[in-house]
């Protein structure tokens with residue numbers, strides 16, 4: 185045992201009170217840092233798992249004309265999402281890309297929901313091909329009432345959250361087309377009014393901001409769904425068949441109702457004359473984005489080229505593509521590679537990570553992380569101040585002892601080392617216990633499986649369930665945090681120690 | 694050869710708005726192997742002079758050479774090493790490291806020197822502790838010792854490195870006459886055998902009997918030498 189260590193060790197025991205003060209603060213700091221970090225890690229992991237697995241995949245494709253990346257929650261009340269132009273070409277790239285496991289084109293956006301009194305409310309809608317959706321996200325939601333709409337069938341799946349919300353706002357209780365009232369699914373208020381509830385089995389809505397040319401669409405409610413995770417968040421979205429979505433957003437139209445384009449009526453489209461008229465994105469785009477003008481020639485050219493693809497449902501309009509990557513493929517790399525490919529082909533498409541796409545929640549996560557980080561920083565700050573003070577006091581209290589050691593021939597560094605050791609030992613011991621306790625708490629929290637329906641808490645949890653994590657990198661973060669605190673806290677006391685001169689050994693009262 | 698050469702040393706302490714002139718121009722040469730006693734009334738500057746010789750204080754003016762090193766020209770580290778290797782210091786107020794026991798306090802400077810083996814250290818330390826009559830207390834902490842016993846530990850610590858110069862500020866002030874004499878005898882023996890230079894301040898006429906030379910100091914000036 186080195187001399188310095190021996191003296192440091194014994195001083196810790198001699199000055200128990202001070203050691204305990206410093207130890208306690210280090211313990212609390214390490215504990216909070218471990219648990220906080222664990223919650224953040226769990227949140228990030230949970231978010232990533234839930235959102236990637238259940239809702240968006242790893243990467244989202246959007247139109248390059250889209251200003252903000254935050255397409256899923258970021259633009260509530262804003263403009264509708266831009267349609268992805270020349271989707272077919274983009275699809276070819278996706279099909280060839282080996283990093284991609286699966287992808288799913290969808291249409292997302294907000295619609296206004298009308299009631300009989302022409303009052304308006306809004307909901308987020310996700311227009312999907314139900315068959316493909318279930319292939320890509322089989323666990324995304326479960327039915328609580330009714331049934332799913334069949335491929336090609338018109339229908340909407342209402343989220344539990346939206347049903348409750350719409351009851352609160354518009355006083356009707358949504359039921360599946362041919363479903364019975366299930367009393368145990370009612371909210372408290374609805375249950376109280378159960379005897380004279382007004383039911384609604386279909387909804388009328390229109391695309392939120394498709395300015396002049398909106399179409400009111402009536403769509404039957406097929407089922408009520410509950411999302412597997414982050415229900416409070418994802419519950420903002422109801423799920424509708426893609427054709428209804430397109431219709432509501434006027435993606436396909438002009439004078440002709442989209443119904444004619446729906447899968448049920450595909451036969452109509454087999455007529456050659458209609459073919460060239462409705463079958464292409466180019467025509468669709470021409471009518472929805474008025475600022476663009478295709479020349480008649482180019483239009484003819486486009487229609488000719490695309491004519492053969494008219495029966496392919498994919499030829500319709502999409503504004504989002506959810507992409508799931510193969511295992512162990514880096515999101516960043518995939519995004520970069522896809523964007524490179526799109527640029528090469530001059531396609532107006534942009535690949536973004538799911539994090540960018542969820543925007544608001546993504547940044548909410550960053551905010552929560554930041555808040556926790558600030559909190560830990562605050563703990564650090566307090567810890568540093570307390571330790572600094574206590575150590576400086578200790579240095580001054582031992583001034584004649586230290587001066588004497590200097591007089592006897594101890595170099596400044598020897599005495600500084602003594603203080604570093606003292607603090608280091610305390611930091612190691614109490615910090616270690618703090619980390620250990622923190623890890624135990626994390627495991628207890630994991631085992632307790634706390635769940636929440638609170639929207640904010642779901643964000644903190646990264647899902648419905650609190651599932652904090654403790655990984656090697658977390659340990660590294662906490663240990664380096666502890667180290668930094670210890671080093672900063674000891675700096676000033678070391679300065680005090682350094683100023684003690686041999687003459688201080690000779691106490692003069 | 695002079696191990697200590699002090700010329701025109703002044704030491705001023707600022708005290709509020711005034712200045713205390715603790716030393717007003719001291720010249721002193723001490724030859725190797727001296728056994729020198731500094732005497733003078735309280736407040737005359739004995740401690741101040743010893744502090745300067747012992748390199749734990751620096752003169753306000755003048756020059757102080759310890760074994761040829763001008764101490765005002767040395768940096769902190771050089772001075773520290775000079776203290777460690779060349780000088781043994783016994784303070785007027787005995788200072789020990791509270792968390793170390795008698796043995797550990799005495800071996801402290803030896804460990805700092807990093808020069809001796811564990812065995813050498815042990816034999817030296819034990820010999821000196823025996824010399825100051827504390828063998829029974831070797832494992833005691835300073836808090837468990839009397840004032841005189843602590844003083845003896847400090848003396849043992851000052852002598853353990855076998856320094857060229859030992860400075861002692863009233864080393865026997867807290868000791869009974871019997872112990873005093875034993876310790877003075879120990880110092881004289883070291884002085885004879887190792888040619889260690891001893892400088893000590895004292896009020897005690899008994900101590901003066903051991904001194905080979907005496908320097909009288911008054912009001913910060915040397916007023917006599919014999």
Ligand SMILES: Nc1ncnc2c1ncn2[C@@H]1O[C@H](COP(=O)(O)OP(=O)(O)OP(=O)(O)O)[C@@H](O)[C@H]1O
Nearest residue numbers: 706707708713715734735736737738739740741742
């Ligand atoms: N740090 C200091 N600040 C102010 N004055 C000081 C300081 N150290 C010493 N003095 C003054 O210098 C003078 C000499 O002090 P010093 O301690 O050298 O005397 P001394 O001869 O050792 O006295 P004593 O026999 O009482 O120990 C005294 O007047 C003292 O008050």
Ligand SMILES: [Mg+2]
Nearest residue numbers: 739740785862
């Ligand atoms: Mg004195």
